[in-house]
Amino acid sequence: MTARYRGLVMGDVIKLMLNDAELASCVGCGLCLPHCPTYRVTGEEGLSPRGRIAAMRSVAWENAPVDDTFVRFMDTCVQCRGCEPACPSGVQYGHLIEGTRHSLAEAKRTTPWWQRAGFKVLGHHRTLLAGSTFLAIAQRLRLVPKRLGLGPLPVRRGPALRSTGSDTYVFTGCVMDAWQRGTHRATQRVVEATGATCSVAGRGGDCCGALHIHAGLEDEAKRLAGKVIASMPGDAPVLVNSAGCGAAMKDYGHLLDTAEARSFSARVRDVHEWLAERIDSLPAPDATRARPAIIVQDPCHLRHVQKAHLPVRTVLGRYADVVELDDEGLCCGAGGAYSALQPALASDIRSRKIAAIDRAKSTSAATVVASANPGCSMHLAAAGATVMHPLDIVADLMP
Ligand code: SF4
Numbered sequence: 001m002t003a004r005y006r007g008l009v010m011g012d013v014i015k016l017m018l019n020d021a022e023l024a025s026c027v028g029c030g031l032c033l034p035h036c037p038t039y040r041v042t043g044e045e046g047l048s049p050r051g052r053i054a055a056m057r058s059v060a061w062e063n064a065p066v067d068d069t070f071v072r073f074m075d076t077c078v079q080c081r082g083c084e085p086a087c088p089s090g091v092q093y094g095h096l097i098e099g100t101r102h103s104l105a106e107a108k109r110t111t112p113w114w115q116r117a118g119f120k121v122l123g124h125h126r127t128l129l130a131g132s133t134f135l136a137i138a139q140r141l142r143l144v145p146k147r148l149g150l151g152p153l154p155v156r157r158g159p160a161l162r163s164t165g166s167d168t169y170v171f172t173g174c175v176m177d178a179w180q181r182g183t184h185r186a187t188q189r190v191v192e193a194t195g196a197t198c199s200v201a202g203r204g205g206d207c208c209g210a211l212h213i214h215a216g217l218e219d220e221a222k223r224l225a226g227k228v229i230a231s232m233p234g235d236a237p238v239l240v241n242s243a244g245c246g247a248a249m250k251d252y253g254h255l256l257d258t259a260e261a262r263s264f265s266a267r268v269r270d271v272h273e274w275l276a277e278r279i280d281s282l283p284a285p286d287a288t289r290a291r292p293a294i295i296v297q298d299p300c301h302l303r304h305v306q307k308a309h310l311p312v313r314t315v316l317g318r319y320a321d322v323v324e325l326d327d328e329g330l331c332c333g334a335g336g337a338y339s340a341l342q343p344a345l346a347s348d349i350r351s352r353k354i355a356a357i358d359r360a361k362s363t364s365a366a367t368v369v370a371s372a373n374p375g376c377s378m379h380l381a382a383a384g385a386t387v388m389h390p391l392d393i394v395a396d397l398m399p
């Protein structure tokens with residue numbers, strides 16, 4: 001059994017039971033600092049990966065009390081994991097922050113009841129759809145505060161995906177199905193253009209638990225992961241069009257530590273990875289139609305965690321000219337629920353991404369940004385960017 005993390009409350013001291021080898025692996029070189037969005041906008045050591053790991057060591061190894069400063073350091077981490085690929089020592093920062101957030105949540109130092117109630121709804125799809133419709137109507141009546149960073153939500157979302165065969169599963173998820181269901185239909189159209197058929201998950205396959213893991217609600221995430229695995233039996237690949245969901249589902253083996261979970265995770269593919277391997281099966285571009293220029297924004301969980309950002313270029317590049325940003329994949333500040341929970345920092349981080357988008361626009365004919373994660377696209381759209389999922393663009397351009 002691999003080491004798992006648990007948080008124990010000892011009086012007013014919280015003992016972080018982190019993996020010592022992982023915690024010790026940071027050599028303090030600081031090479032990760034320029035890749036950390038919270039360090040970039042604040043310049044604060046405590047809001048850098050190195051500073052956060054030092055704080056974790058103080059609590060885990062020296063029984064330092066968990067005070068408000070420690071909680072702030074951990075709460076303000078976007079969990080973008082931009083620090084991981086930059087680290088020459090291979091520090092598994094994602095494991096460290098997830099373990100710490102889990103310990104803090106268990107000790108009720110983070111994730112208050114109203115957040116837990118909100119996360120609970122994500123696993124109840126009908127309730128989520130009804131709540132989303134209510135929220136969309138409230139938006140139209142200007143009753144939803146703009147600081148929540150929600151783009152315009154759909155009052156009507158159109159028909160849900162229907163199974164057409166058993167070659168693949170297309171995972172539809174919770175928020176993505178409620179807010180961007182049209183992207184699922186586009187995904188099915190593009191996948192089926194290769195000649196493959198699609199199934200949808202059975203009962204219980206509604207929410208992957210990614211947001212719960214971010215919030216430290218590991219037990220709830222495990223429960224949801226078990227349901228997702230049971231909802232897609234067999235050995236067909238599980239195609240995911242949301243970067244955050246795909247990253248979480250590829251990590252079920254680590255989360256649940258079972259052979260069944262590891263086997264399921266091995267079937268999970270970001271849909272662009274799967275399509276890029278079949279790129280010649282997609283229809284040839286319409287030669288009479290001009291190729292649009294499209295700016296690509298890499299969601300952190302696609303680029304830093306799944307390392308599946310290049311296939312997006314392969315798929316999009318069949319029909320459009322890809323325009324790159326010059327910020328080396330710096331986080332946009334969306335971070336699951338981060339933009340709602342840390343609006344000031346999320347906005348400061350986003351400003352840098354918007355500036356990079358503006359630079360790309362000024363040197364190309366591109367006006368549209370492609371993003372393969374619903375959180376990023378809504379966060380950027382709330383700042384005025386025109387953002388579409390890559391497969392919405394591809395489905396529009398396919399003959
Ligand atoms: S996960 Fe992102 S925000 Fe958190 S320390 Fe690493 S780079 Fe910084």
Ligand code: SF4
Pocket residue numbers: 025026027028029030031032033049050083086087088089090091
């Ligand atoms: S996390 Fe990695 S890159 Fe950052 S200070 Fe530690 S060893 Fe260096």
